[in-house]
Amino acid sequence: MVGEVNMPLAVQKALTDRGINVDSIIACAKSDLDPKGDFCTTWLCADQDHLYVCTQVRRKNPLPRLLKVRSEKKDKAFDTEFDWRNVTDEVELSAQYELANLSELKCEYFVGSLAVTAKLNDQTIVICRGSKSNGAELNAFCRRVNNRGKEEKEHAFFEQHMNNRCPKCGRLYPDPNRMVCPNCIDKRTLFRRVLALTPKYKGPIITMILIMFVSSLVSLAPPYLTGHILIDETLNPNGKYAGMVGPVILISVLTSVVSLLLSIAHGRINSGVTAEIVYDLKKMIFSAMQRLSLSFYNKRQTGSLMNRVNNDATDLQYFFHDGLPYLIVNSVKLVGIAILLLKMNWQLTLLVFIPIPLILLFIYKVLPHLWKLHSRRFRTNAALNSVINDSLTGIRVVKAFGKEDEEVRRFSVRNAAVFDVQMSIGKLSSTLFPLMDYIMGLGTLIVWGVGGWHVVSGRMQVGVLITFTGYLGMMYDPIRGLTEIVDWWSYCMNSAQRIFEIVDSTECLPYPQKPVKMPHIKGEVVARDVEFAYEEGRPILQDINFEVKPGEMIGLVGHSGAGKSTMINLISRLYDVNSGAILIDGVNIKDIAKEDLHQQIGMVLQETFLFRGTIMENIAYAKPDATEAEIIRAAKIANAHDFIMRLPDGYDTVIGRKGHDLSGGEKQRLAIARAVLLDPRILILDEATANIDTETEQLIQEALEQLIQGRTTFAIAHRLSTLRRADRLFVFEHGRIVEVGTHEELLAKKGVYEKLFTTQQKALELTAVGG
Amino acid sequence: MGDALAKFTNINYLDPKEAIFSTTEGGLLSLQLGNTFYHKVDLHQAFPFSLEHQFISVRDTNGEEIGIIRDVREFPRQSQEAIMNELRWRYYAPQIKRILAIKDEFGHLYWDVETDHGYRKFVTPHRDDGIFSVGQRRLLIVDMTGNRYEIRDYRELDAKSLRLLEPYI
Numbered sequence: 001m002v003g004e005v006n007m008p009l010a011v012q013k014a015l016t017d018r019g020i021n022v023d024s025i026i027a028c029a030k031s032d033l034d035p036k037g038d039f040c041t042t043w044l045c046a047d048q049d050h051l052y053v054c055t056q057v058r059r060k061n062p063l064p065r066l067l068k069v070r071s072e073k074k075d076k077a078f079d080t081e082f083d084w085r086n087v088t089d090e091v092e093l094s095a096q097y098e099l100a101n102l103s104e105l106k107c108e109y110f111v112g113s114l115a116v117t118a119k120l121n122d123q124t125i126v127i128c129r130g131s132k133s134n135g136a137e138l139n140a141f142c143r144r145v146n147n148r149g150k151e152e153k154e155h156a157f158f159e160q161h162m163n164n165r166c167p168k169c170g171r172l173y174p175d176p177n178r179m180v181c182p183n184c185i186d187k188r189t190l191f192r193r194v195l196a197l198t199p200k201y202k203g204p205i206i207t208m209i210l211i212m213f214v215s216s217l218v219s220l221a222p223p224y225l226t227g228h229i230l231i232d233e234t235l236n237p238n239g240k241y242a243g244m245v246g247p248v249i250l251i252s253v254l255t256s257v258v259s260l261l262l263s264i265a266h267g268r269i270n271s272g273v274t275a276e277i278v279y280d281l282k283k284m285i286f287s288a289m290q291r292l293s294l295s296f297y298n299k300r301q302t303g304s305l306m307n308r309v310n311n312d313a314t315d316l317q318y319f320f321h322d323g324l325p326y327l328i329v330n331s332v333k334l335v336g337i338a339i340l341l342l343k344m345n346w347q348l349t350l351l352v353f354i355p356i357p358l359i360l361l362f363i364y365k366v367l368p369h370l371w372k373l374h375s376r377r378f379r380t381n382a383a384l385n386s387v388i389n390d391s392l393t394g395i396r397v398v399k400a401f402g403k404e405d406e407e408v409r410r411f412s413v414r415n416a417a418v419f420d421v422q423m424s425i426g427k428l429s430s431t432l433f434p435l436m437d438y439i440m441g442l443g444t445l446i447v448w449g450v451g452g453w454h455v456v457s458g459r460m461q462v463g464v465l466i467t468f469t470g471y472l473g474m475m476y477d478p479i480r481g482l483t484e485i486v487d488w489w490s491y492c493m494n495s496a497q498r499i500f501e502i503v504d505s506t507e508c509l510p511y512p513q514k515p516v517k518m519p520h521i522k523g524e525v526v527a528r529d530v531e532f533a534y535e536e537g538r539p540i541l542q543d544i545n546f547e548v549k550p551g552e553m554i555g556l557v558g559h560s561g562a563g564k565s566t567m568i569n570l571i572s573r574l575y576d577v578n579s580g581a582i583l584i585d586g587v588n589i590k591d592i593a594k595e596d597l598h599q600q601i602g603m604v605l606q607e608t609f610l611f612r613g614t615i616m617e618n619i620a621y622a623k624p625d626a627t628e629a630e631i632i633r634a635a636k637i638a639n640a641h642d643f644i645m646r647l648p649d650g651y652d653t654v655i656g657r658k659g660h661d662l663s664g665g666e667k668q669r670l671a672i673a674r675a676v677l678l679d680p681r682i683l684i685l686d687e688a689t690a691n692i693d694t695e696t697e698q699l700i701q702e703a704l705e706q707l708i709q710g711r712t713t714f715a716i717a718h719r720l721s722t723l724r725r726a727d728r729l730f731v732f733e734h735g736r737i738v739e740v741g742t743h744e745e746l747l748a749k750k751g752v753y754e755k756l757f758t759t760q761q762k763a764l765e766l767t768a769v770g771g
Numbered sequence: 772m773g774d775a776l777a778k779f780t781n782i783n784y785l786d787p788k789e790a791i792f793s794t795t796e797g798g799l800l801s802l803q804l805g806n807t808f809y810h811k812v813d814l815h816q817a818f819p820f821s822l823e824h825q826f827i828s829v830r831d832t833n834g835e836e837i838g839i840i841r842d843v844r845e846f847p848r849q850s851q852e853a854i855m856n857e858l859r860w861r862y863y864a865p866q867i868k869r870i871l872a873i874k875d876e877f878g879h880l881y882w883d884v885e886t887d888h889g890y891r892k893f894v895t896p897h898r899d900d901g902i903f904s905v906g907q908r909r910l911l912i913v914d915m916t917g918n919r920y921e922i923r924d925y926r927e928l929d930a931k932s933l934r935l936l937e938p939y940i
Contacts, residue, residue, distance in 0.1 A: 035798075037863065039889040111819075112919040113863035117799070124811050125797025129860065132916045133893075173894075372938050734833065 010091040011043050014054050018093050024048065026148060029141035031130030033113065034058075042128050043091070044116065044138070046145045051102060051118075053095040053128055057088045097127070105142045107135060109538065116142065147579075190496050194316065204273045208266060212325050215262035216332040220340065221255045223474070227467030228344075236461075266325070274321040281313040281499065288503045294574045295534070315495035323488055330478035330485075337471045344464055351450055352472060355443040359479065362436055370428055377421045384414040440476050444469055510576075515593035521600045521681040522585050523550035523712035525571060529580035532570060540566045541735045544580070550681075553713040555723035557753065558732030564716045567732070568684050571714060572601045584682070602680030604704075606687035608671040610662075615644055616651040618670055622678045630677060638673035639703040640666070665696030672703050683707065685715040720757050729753065785829065785838040792850040800857040802829065804837065812837065814857050820905045823858070864919040865891065867912070870932035873939065880939065882912075886920065893918065902939055910940065 007028045015022050024047040034040040034055060043054045097120070105118040109132065116127040116138055130138065225248065233239035234248050241248060286309055341349040391398060391407045398407055447468055454460035530544035541563045548554055556564040569575050570582055573589050582589050589597060602622075610618050619634060620626045626634075631651065635641040643666055647653045655662065662670070668688065675683065688704060701722065717723050724743045731739035731746065731753045739751050746753035791803040795810065802809040809831055817826035817839075827840040840846070843854050865886035874881040880895045893914040895901030903911045910922040922928065925936060 033863075033888075037859065037888055039886075039891055110861040110863070113860055115798075115860070117797075120797065123795065123797055124799055125795075126799060131863075131918045133914075133918060135916065 007045065008043070008091075010089060011045065011054050014091040014093050015045065015052065020047075020050075020052065020093075027141050027144040029134065029137045031116070031128050031134050031138060033129045033131060035129070037129070042094075042130070044128060044141055046099065046141070046148070048148055049099050051097040051099055051105075051127070051145065052093055054091050055094045057090040057092050059088055095127075099145070099148070105145050107138045107142055109135065114138070143579075190493050190500070193500065194319070194492075194496050201273050201277065204269050208269050208273070208325075209328060211262055211266045211269070212328045213332060215259060215266065216329045217336060218255055218259045218262065220333065220336045220471075220474075222252065223467050223470030224340070225252045225255065227465075227470055228461070228463040231463030231466060232461040233463070236463075270321060270325065274317050277320055278313050278317045281316060282309055285309050285313065285499055285502055292502070294569075312495040312499050315492055316499070318488075319492040319496075323485070323492060326481060327485055330481045333474065334478045334482070337475050341468065341471055344468065345451075345454075345460065348447060348451055348454070348460075348468060351446050352443055352468075352475075354446065355439050356479065358439050358442075359436075359476065362439065363480065366432060370425070370432060373421060373425045373428060377418070377425060380414065380417045380421050384411075384418050387411050387414050443476075444472055447472060510590070511594050512591045514591075515596075516587050516591045517593050518585065518587065518596045518600075521596070523681040524548065524583075524585050525682065525712060525714075526583040526586075527570075527580070528583070530570065530577050530582060531579045532566060532575065532577050534566075534575075539735060541570070543736055546730065546737065546740070548712060548714075550712055551710055552727045553708055553715065553725065555726035555729040556714060556716045556732060557720060557723065557729055557756065559756075562732035563735040564732050565686055568603075568686055568714055568716065571682070572603060572684060573597060599678070600681045601684065602675035602678045602682070603684045603686065604668070604671050604675050604688040608664075608667040610655050610667055610670060612656055613654065614651065615647075615653050615655060615670065618655060619651075619673045619677055621674055626677055631673075634673045634677040635670075637676045637703065637706045638669045639699045640669035640673050643669070663696075665700065668696075668700055669703060672700065672707060676707055681711060683711045683713045685713065685717075687716055687718055720760055731756075783836070783838040784841045787846040787850070790829075790838070790840075790846075790850070792846070792853040794853045794856055800853055802837065809837065814840075814854065814861055816858070816862065819862060820909070820911075823862075827854070827858070862919075864911070864921040865889075867920050867922045869929060870935045873935045875939075879915075882914075884920070891920075893920070904940065 007022065007025060011028070012022045015025070025045050026047060028043060028045045031042045031044065032039055034042065040058065041056045045052045045054065097118075101120055102118045105116065105127070108115050108117055112132075113129060114132055114135055115129045117124050118127055119125075229241070230245075230248055230252075234241045234244055236242065289309070338349070341352065387410055391411065398404060447465070451460060451465040451468060455462055455465055525546075525548040527544045527546050530541055531539065532541040533539045544567065556567060558564055566575075570577055571589075573582075576590065584592060584597075599622075611621065616628075616631055619631050628651075632641060635644055635651075644651055644653070672688070685704065688700065705725075715723060715726065720743075723729060726743070728740060728742060729746060730737050731751075733752055739746055739749065739753050741749065741753075747757065785804070789805055792812075793801055793803075795801050799811050800814065802812045811832055813830045813832070813834075815828040815830060816823060817828060824843045825841060827843065829837045829840060831837055840854065843851055846854065865888040867884045867886050869885040870882070871885065872881075872883040880901060881892070882895065883892050884890070895912060895914050901913055903913065905911050908924040908926055910925050912920040912922070914920070922936075925933065925940065928936065
């Protein structure tokens with residue numbers, strides 16, 4: 001660490017050699033390509049006045065191929081995956097720029113690489129290039145340099161991101177932006193955390209473990225009873241219990257009854273407890289997910305998240321339901337059997353262990369081939385199914401274009417692949433499993449052979465031999481089971497890790513420590529120097545400044561992708577700005593109490609989402625305590641009352657139930673009613689009238705005009721003519737507000753808006769003529 | 772009306788004689804088109820996997836299309852070199868020459884490879900999310916951060932590399 005910046009020693013040396021004071025460096029970031037495109041570490045460093053580029057020195061003569069010197073360098077500053085035959089661990093200053101001449105330093109993303117560029121005397125130049133791995137770091141660097149002189153807290157970020165490998169095991173982080181090494185997550189802590197989920201089940205779980213313990217001990221009895229005791233001691237006239245067949249059989253029956261009762265008890269407790277644990281887990285994950293911000297959801301697919309709630313919880317269920325009992329039962333059995341066998345005849349026992357290495361070899365080396373084939377079968381089958389699914393759902397298209405033969409061909413290709421894998425699996429498993437059985441049988445044969453010889457020579461009783469073979473059969477299963485436990489363990493712990501990742505995620509908007517209570521917002525909205533990007537390197541909004549008075553109606557216009565919807569997301573605080581601030585009535589929205597903020601900002605979006613439930617419940621979504629009269633009034637304002645009353649079940653109509661599908665316009669009016677009921681001070685309309693026929697639009701337009709009265713309104717509309725009533729229009733272009741004014745003012749200005757408006761008018765005429 | 776429609780539907784091919792591409796001192800691509808000079812233009816391949824020399828859209832810094840290069844090879848040598856240089860960076864994807872190891876752990880694949888740009892280790896999501904087949908034999912491998920690596924023809928890899936790769940394709 002130098003000053004506040006984390007900088008590798010080699011880089012410090014390179015700078016000091018050129019007489020640069022390393023204490024004045026304010027930012028340092030790493031990239032990984034040289035100007036030729038070869039992998040090679042490059043550092044960007046900046047002080048208040050200069051930008052320095054330092055590169056790893058290449059060897060003039062690469063070291064001979066035989067020398068194995070790559071990968072093992074300990075200095076974490078270098079990307080150790082480079083070929084050390086070509087580069088040294090020395091660093092030299094390769095370029096230097098005066099920051100006074102440089103502007104707009106930024107990280108540009110391409111399809112397969114990125115470049116840090118800047119404007120130097122009006123010419124854009126490339127400062128350095130790199131792979132995408134260091135994007136976050138380089139972006140932070142650019143921000144830090146562009147904002148130098150201003151106060152900003154980026155240092156922590158650098159310190160964290162200077163290394164993209166796990167410090168413990170040296171593995172690459174799968175995702176450098178999410179520094180979790182799947183190898184080094186602390187599995188024991190995880191395990192304890194999993195157990196800690198279940199304090200209220202402590203009693204039942206301990207009982208369960210005890211029962212399992214006892215039942216596995218009891219299960220060891222039958223071979224001994226029916227072997228040694230029955231044959232040697234009871235049926236044999238010289239035995240201890242000679243002739244007492246009845247009592248011995250009775251004891252055997254009793255043990256099996258006890259064993260039965262225990263397994264029933266275990267099963268009952270187990271099912272109850274695991275079901276409850278899974279219930280709790282799912283609840284925990286789901287409520288954690290509700291807490292997370294939208295940006296969390298943007299990065300992940302809804303499908304995979306749903307999987308998480310269900311599958312990961314189910315995986316953990318296996319942990320309690322199958323895994324844990326399996327582990328306990330098998331270990332107890334294995335240890336118990338081993339002790340019994342050793343006690344009965346230790347020489348013979350040692351012989352029994354001979355095939356075990358072979359079995360282990362088989363399990364670890366041969367079986368994986370089969371699992372690979374199985375997973376390939378799974379994939380080829382999935383591919384086949386998707387062809388069938390495609391073709392059948394798109395059957396109208398197939399028929400319309402007369403492509404039936406082509407579809408059959410597509411199907412055949414996939415079908416053949418499934419056939420091939422199936423064949424290989426069949427062949428392999430019909431070779432492997434008999435072989436495995438043979439190896440296991442080998443142990444029994446050894447016992448029969450050697451034991452038989454012992455019996456003949458009178459050193460061993462027949463019953464003991466029978467007991468021996470009985471135990472032998474019970475032993476191989478636990479061995480196979482225990483080898484699977486390793487996989488199973490890491491599988492469960494991975495699920496647990498994913499679950500806790502959601503539970504622990506800080507990716508929620510930080511809500512204020514001391515929230516400002518604002519039960520009555522007036523509706524003044526101010527944006528100051530707002531900047532925002534959904535992902536690194538792709539700024540969506542820049543330099544946004546505006547002041548909106550209470551009750552004003554603002555129309556946001558611009559091409560799609562210009563940043564209008566993003567602006568609205570920021571005002572309603574679905575996301576936080578990257579820099580700058582949004583103020584409501586002079587208070588930064590980050591400081592406003594969450595409930596107050598969301599109670600007073602109402603949204604009507606283009607995509608109306610209605611939850612399963614009645615119309616009444618849907619209208620009252622944001623205000624569940626609304627009275628029936630309030631709901632009807634809201635529906636009337638939204639022009640929805642009439643169509644609701646025409647439905648046979650009125651406000652109690654369950655949406656989505658057969659026969660009660662609502663049209664787009666009707667749904668939209670329900671959404672408006674929802675907003676009316678909330679009675680927000682700030683209203684947001686995002687394309688509220690898109691996708692709706694002209695007549696319905698009239699109805700909705702009327703509803704909206706009622707709604708807008710006396711509220712600060714931000715409206716986005718595709719059809720510019722619908723925004724004529726707006727007090728002011730903000731024209732967005734490439735993430736900036738380029739024009740502000742009323743419809744007439746902007747038309748007179750003959751700028752961006754005028755162009756947008758006339759193009760649209762022409763397009764409308766075109767459709768009118770052509771359509 | 773005809774003109775308005777044509778503006779949307781006609782492909783505006785750049786004339787190799789009129790459009791002169793060159794690499795700027797700053798390392799970026801510039802275009803002199805008649806009397807207009809664009810000091811920075813972006814290239815987008817329409818068919819990056821099948822026709823890398825053809826149908827390349829040339830766009831200005833605002834993302835507006837200036838025109839389309841029908842075939843790079845129709846252009847004079849200097850323009851050609853500048854275009855290819857820009858494409859090489861934009862669609863940067865080291866060729867994997869040899870696979871030293873692929874480890875399948877924790878739902879990720881950990882790769883250790885030798886590429887035409889040097890050795891590299893990287894991590895991809897498991898299977899279908901990280902390895903994409905492009906055509907019969909070509910593989911595109913995309914790591915967790917979106918870097919791309921390419922195997923032109925996986926059947927031409929040496930035996931050991933192929934054996935390592937086989938289970939995942």
